[in-house]
Amino acid sequence: QVQLVQSGAEVKKPGASVKVSCKASGYTFTGHYTHWVRQAPGQGLEWMGWIGPKSDGTKYAQKFQGRVTMTRDTSISTAYMELSRLTSDDTAVYFCARSSGWPYQFDYWGQGTLVTVSS
């Protein structure tokens, strides 16, 4: 069955970077987009961007341009999201999600990774 398993919780200091992983199984990793979404405490979901399945590249939400990098290692079916220059506003649960074909709804999600930014 399709599974997206994310790395564990992180605690970071302001100004640091965090890298979250998302390991896919149960489907052809190179056939789907991987998205990253976050949810800050008491807030709604916020889309951060996607990385394409093959050579489609990346697309980042304008808010995170210059601060987020999404990569993938197809040999181990794993996607990564790195966010730099962290502030307390980045404290959130970060999710990866898969989209299939048009209209690219998010049909499977990871369990979430809590990132806490605190001095």
Next chain:
Amino acid sequence: DIQLTQSPSFLSTSVGDRVTITCRASQGISNYLAWYQLKPGKAPKLLIYLASTLQGGVPSRFSGSGSGTEFTLTISSLQPEDFATYCCQHLNTNQYTFGQGTKLEIK
């Protein structure tokens, strides 16, 4: 950017009730809308996409409707496992946006 506004933000309701949640878009988005169920500590679950298409495995008590700027998610008879937060999403690969969520609470 297109904004999605959900109403109500909170709904106190009971098992067996019929529940309707509204999602309004700041401009027309045709039927490019999805609905998700969110529970704490769990992966979000896709319920409906293209405004009214039920995702495989989702119970038929869930239904969606609407197009343009106004959309609704209806749960025909609320079950105990349905107490959760529901969120709409604009399907746009250049800029996905989400509504702020509607939390269903037990009355």
